[in-house]
Amino acid sequence: MLGAQAIFYYMAAASVASALLAVTRRNPVHSMLWVLALFLHVAGIFVLLGAEFLAAVQVIVYAGAILIFYLFVLMLLDLPGEAARPRFGKHWPFAAAVGLSFAALAWLARVETFESVRVGVASGAERMATDAPAQGSLAEIGVALFGPFALPFEMASLVLLAAIVGAVVLARRSAAP
């Protein structure tokens, strides 16, 4: 148990550090690689929280597909002078204030709110534990995804189709109509 906690705190510290490095590095490719490290550490936290399927999706879709897509576009655009330009706009102290104040607000709000939630939900959790047969998290997600969440699932495929068509139309060389 203590080992799992130690692993969690390592993952948390490493993800915060790689997120900070990702938003502050001068070279865009280095930023991408730090975001890759962030995604892998967050996937590790998902595993610790019992969401193995989401961890696999995080590695395959986020780190494997989306991030490689970003890297492709970054290399396709070929921005030679990018590393020499200023990283941040002149307004960056305001941006830092926004980020810090949001993090501080959520950090303060977290303490009292969620410990009381446990009492109200304990009965529901106990009922679920007694009624439902023991299933892995993947089986639970699959049953829910094709049962009560079938319509949102199909809507997600429509959203992705629209995004594919939109991306093709936007990135196409503008032909004469």
Place this chain on the structure above:
Amino acid sequence: MIVSVGTIVGLSAILFGIGAFGFLARRNIILMFVSIEVMLNAVNLSLIGFSRHLEDPRGQILALFVIAVAAAEAAVGLGLVIALNRNKPGAGVGDLTELKW
């Protein structure tokens, strides 16, 4: 539960703050998009923490939909970046002065 849900929400808040800072401060459009991905990842983290805390798989399903929308956003956003770069080279927000007068 190895750590309390408050710890996970706190970590998620810190990551979201870093992402918000990156989105507001960076000048490169692609790195602004990547900062949005950091923020979405922070939201996913808190969703999964709550899913674990409340013993409810719906949080994980919501996180799955967030990932799907993030993929759609990346496709459309990067298509826009390529189209903009074709009209005028450069990926800085300062380069997009076409609509100014």
